[in-house]
Each structure stands twice: as C-alpha cells, then as structure tokens.
Amino acid sequence: MSTAWTSRYAQRTKGIKSSAIRELLKITQRPEVISFAGGLPAPDVFPVARFQEACRKVLEQNASMALQYGATEGYEPLREMIARHTERYGIKAQTENVLITSGSQQALDLIGKLLINAGDRVLVEAPTYLGALQAFDVYGAEYVSVPSDGDGLRTDLLETPLRSGPKFMYVLPNFQNPGGTTLSEGRRHELVLMADRYGIPIIEDDPYGQLRYEGEHLTPLVVLDRENLRRDNGYSIGNVIYLSTFSKTLAPGLRLGWIVAPPDVIAKLIQLKQGADLHTSTFVQIVAYEVAKDGFLDEHVKLIRKVYRERRDVMLEALQQYFPPEVTWTRPKGGLFLWVSLPEGMDAQKLFQVALKENVAFVPGDSFYARNGFSEEGKRHFRMNFSNAKPEQIREGVRRLSVAVKQQMEQLQPARVG
C-alpha cells in the first residue's frame, strides 16, 4: 500500500509507534467499561456557564481580533496574566518570559526541536510521562533513566547519570504522571544544585501543581535554581525552563499550555513555533483569558481540588477495602493519578486483559519507561486515574479490578508451588 510514501518516510519516524494509551483508550470507550486509563479531567467541573459568557462577550466585543491571525508568542493579556500567576510561586516571570503553546504537549515538542540532536541523551524519571518520551523520540533522543520512590526522583542515584552528559533533564516534581509522587523539598534543593554543578539544564513540567489536596506547596525548581541568585536582570530564570497548562484547571479541549523561560530561549522557541503552527488559536486564547480573569481561575481551582480530593479518597479507601495485601499503591497528595505495584511474578499487561473482561481499565506500567530504562519494572505496575470517574463508579471499578487481581494471583500461586 502506498509504497510511494512508505519508502520515503524520514529516519526519525521509523521507530515511532502509536501510544499504547491511545490504543487502550479506544478499547476502553465501551460504555460498560469503567475506565481509570485516561488522564481525563472530570467534565462535571468544566466551568460551562463562564465559557458561555466569555464566548458571548469575545464575539460581541472583539471578534475581529479573536478570529484573525495573531502573534506567534500569544495573546498579550493572557501572557501577562500567566506571568503574574506564575510569580505567585516565587517565579519572577514577566510577559516576555511566557510563550503560549498549543497544550503542554506542544511545549515538549518545541523543546525537543530546540535541544535534541539525534543520539543526545535526555535524563528522565523512571517512570515518566509517556507523552514527553513520544515528543523527544521523534528527534532521536536516547534516555538515561533515574528511578524514583515515594519522594520522587532519587537524587542519591543522580550523580552517575549526570556525569554521562545528558543534554537536559526532564522532571515532573508535583504529583508526577504516572507515579502520583511529589519530589520532596530536600531533594529539590539537591537536584537543582547537582544540575547546576554539572551544567545540565532542567525542564520542569508542572501540569498538576495547583491540584494539591493536602500539605503545603513546595518550591518550584525554577525558583531554587542557583542561577537566580547570581542574576539581577529583571527575570529570575536561568537553568530551568518551566511548563504548565490550563488542561487540568480550565479544560483540556482548549489545548492551551505555556513555557516560562529566559527571553533568548523564548525568542528561539517563537521561531520554531512559527514554523510549527504559526500561533495557537487566537479565539481560544482570548476566551480562556476572559474565563480565567478577575480571580475566577483561583476560585474554580478550589472547586476542582474539592471534587478530586474526594475521588482520590474514595479510590484509596476502595483499594484498601478490596485489594489483597500483597498489592501496594502510592498515596498522592494531588494530581490525577496513583501508581499500583503488583507482587513479583504478576504482569500488568496480562492483568489488563483480565480486567477488560471485568469491564474495568487502567494503563499498564511499561508505557511509562524510556526504552531500556527499567522497562521490566513496568510489568509490575499500572497507573490509575481518579479524576474522571464519579465516586460510585470508582468504588465499583476498584471492586471489579480486585476480582481480576485476585484471579491472576491465584493463577500465580500454583505456578510458584510447582
């Protein structure tokens, strides 16, 4: 079929496979399936009335601008709002430090384009966000994986990987996807110091930072960055590029994310974004600005926290109630996911097949490991999302899943004895 094309595909596309999650999501879209697989926000918390009001206002007062081509760097008031919002966490960003992207995923693609030559190593957590691996894979990235535990990336294992000369490191410090873990304050200091010592820049991906359900907000890496201390040039961003998004606080269907970086890095990223999609939808940017402004976003995030905290608690309780004691899981303090560890000998991929028969779904762990990066570990793990399903579905889904788990464990027992 179409050999005219397939024989012409560029080298970089040879290894690209469709995301396992993407294929899984298709299977799990059957209405009888309770899915913990996707990373979907709850549609019941979308601020629909506020969107209606914003669309009405934007099209009434500002249609010529909202429907027209716009600047590649983004809608100025939105960039300014994001800079202000970011500053709250101690990051002294100004409008010129902010580039609007078509979702955080585009930020990862642009960063891959900007930094990765084929064969360059990228230091990642094991496990890590699979969308980042997909974005970096295209540019021929190789990976150095550093294991994490309940306190996030293990900084005690960081020295050798840093010495191997990675181009940059990619870290999700808050409520990590898929682990649900948060990098401790102590490790944040260590990470930033070590990165600085070895001159390795950091990409700090923070899609979930605002969705904290308990405890205090920890200092972003970009703030800890020692470069800051040496600078006094109007922005405090040196060795760290910071990413975030409206996908988890307003709505993922907008595809609105952003990059906070020094102006010279932003300038280069603008050039790359121009070639990639000219700019992000002006209409979406102006509507999002109208929705978020005047403190609405802060109020709305409180509601999301309340709803997701409850769902997390329901899932944790149900896991406690239904799952056998040999199975363990993380207790995330925020975000959308928790990470389940199965006893040795069990296989999350096989469990997934059994679970589907019970009409419940999750994502097997192996997708979240870089090639050759502890991917065997993936077999014993899977990711569960607690933001999308309603509490009663969560309870029922965990019950169904426990049936599948117990079934697979029983099959395991005789094999061991034998």
Place this chain on the structure above:
Amino acid sequence: MSTAWTSRYAQRTKGIKSSAIRELLKITQRPEVISFAGGLPAPDVFPVARFQEACRKVLEQNASMALQYGATEGYEPLREMIARHTERYGIKAQTENVLITSGSQQALDLIGKLLINAGDRVLVEAPTYLGALQAFDVYGAEYVSVPSDGDGLRTDLLETPLRSGPKFMYVLPNFQNPGGTTLSEGRRHELVLMADRYGIPIIEDDPYGQLRYEGEHLTPLVVLDRENLRRDNGYSIGNVIYLSTFSKTLAPGLRLGWIVAPPDVIAKLIQLKQGADLHTSTFVQIVAYEVAKDGFLDEHVKLIRKVYRERRDVMLEALQQYFPPEVTWTRPKGGLFLWVSLPEGMDAQKLFQVALKENVAFVPGDSFYARNGFSEEGKRHFRMNFSNAKPEQIREGVRRLSVAVKQQMEQLQPARVG
C-alpha cells in the same frame, strides 16, 4: 545571556531565522500605515453571528465533549464533512483520509517531520510560500527551485530538477502565494505525469482554491494523479497529498487545516501529531463544524468571493492608474495576493524603506525564495495583499506606494546615465 541554553541548541535550529514577514508586520502595525504586507483575511467578512450561535449551541448541548480531550485525528463529523466537501472537486476522499491539523502550517510541519531527513532535497516553486520553507528548514531540507511564470510552475524546466532526486515536490496550484498565479490545466497534466514517471510524490497545498473570482475551477493534482487510474481501493489518493484550511473561508484565528492522504500515511501522521500537540482544540473543531454545516460555508464563500473580487479589481485599477509603465504585476484570478515586478536595477528591500516613510507596506520578494534558489530575483519583486484593506484604503495605499516607486526610479536614472 543564558549560555546554559544557547550552547545546547540542536543543530537544526542554528540556521533558523525569524521570518522577515513577522518582523515587517510589527513595523506595519502602526495605525497610520496602510499595509498590503500580511496575508490577512478581511475581518468584515468573518461570520460573527454564526459563530455566536455555534458557541451557544455547542456549550449548551455538547460542552462535556467540546472541552474534553479528543481523538488525535480530529472530530469525526468535521472530518466527514471535509471528506464530502473535498469529493466535490473529484477527490474521492473518505473520513479516514482526513487528518485535522492546527492550521495548514501544522500540516507542513508534520509533512516535514514525516518525510525529510537532513540534506534531503525538496522541489519548490520559485517563488513559494515562505511558511513552507520555514517548516521544512527545521528538518534540514535543501531545495531545488523551479521558476514559474504567469501559468505557474514551468513544467518545461522540470525534468532536470526531477532527475536530481528530490524527496517530494511542494506546489500551490491555485492563486499561488506569493505569485497569485494559477497552474494551467495543461501543465497540471504534465506535472503529474512527470512526477509519476520519476516517482516523486507531490504535496498539493490549496488554501485559496475556493476563492476563485473568475473562470472555471481547474482539476486538482490529486485527481489527475495517474496512480488513481490504477487503483480501485475505496480512495483515489496515491502519489499526491492534498492540504487545505478554513483560514481563508471561515477564520484564521481558529487554526484549523487538514491533510487528505492515503490511510497508511494518515496513520503515520496521526502518530506524529500525537507527539506534537495531542490533538487540535476540540472546542474549535466542534464550533467550526457547527458554523460550516448545512451549506453555510458555501453561501459564505460566495460573499467572500464578492468582497475580495472587488478589492482585487480596485487594486488592479489603482496600479494601472498610479504606477509607472516600467512596473508590471500579475492579474490573479483568485486568492489574496498579487506579485509586482520592478524594472532592473531597483531593489524591493530599499523600496520598502521608502514606502514605510510614505506609510504603506508590502513584503519584499526575497523572503519567498529558497536559499540559493533564484533569490536575486526576489530583489526585483514584492508581494501585495488585496483582501485585508478596504477599497478606499487600497486606492490610497497604491497611490502612496507609487510615490515611493517613482522616487526610487528617479534615483536610479542618474546612476544609470552616470
């Protein structure tokens, strides 16, 4: 500044410069400047009331879907509508042949990603769309440029470039950007036959095809593609990938374009798009579908044709009235642009500086030539847009421009005599 980053930029970004147009547009945004520089649609024809109605309806009836993550390939009813619409021109596309992109610009980026290895040659028209050059540059494209005349790309000069083994050719057959010219029916046949003979795939970019102000629609390359004749497998697309967009018919601020290609090419592009931005805004896609459906788009395009035809005619008349006879220009049968040729010895870049003092702007021609691709030709040309300014502004702008032209010509005379 930020040497931690600049020393780490990937090879592919070294040569990337900000688009000249982008920089120009900034200068030309002063309110007293009449700008023929951008490729902006007229905001007065944006169907604002229809957008208001669509947003209201989508958020009332379909918010959970419109604000949520969606499929990478795009919103199914929109893909189906585009396939149906495309079929009208003889292209037997089905839903599975259509990938929704974040503007046509993303289509070009994904095609570069899919097909170009560093050093690969891409066959382009001289002049051509500079956004395509920007998109392909990043992947390390080299170019083979083929000159065009009033009938589009000169197929009589195509054989040697085709023999040099380009990876693919990129062509805008209708009302080309920047030339405003249309590839004649005879040359279309020749082009497709020759491409087929040498096994060189074609990217057919058709953003303006529907904006024809006189004459009959000519057959798309994808329809002429001889591969079609040999196939009977449910889709008629072989050697040609076809691109189009809503930017010129609905609104560019949406950032909605599409690729029509064989299913196996679409499958590969979906994987690349997933890594690039997951998917195009669900909200924008569903709203655009609601706006365009039930024949609205066809009716609306009639209005756009009427408005732009008038503006083209006003510009042509004004050029005739004000410009000295040594200057010539194309007479486009559609689209947004015409292309002005200056007498030998004149320099469009220098003219631009003079024109700015007269408060009128255009884009000097050199931006539209690939590196080493007849770029000297660019000095004698510039692009003028006739869709954005109102008729009275067009007249006044051309008058101002003629002052600048005459001024530069006068400076030229003594130099020649001397």
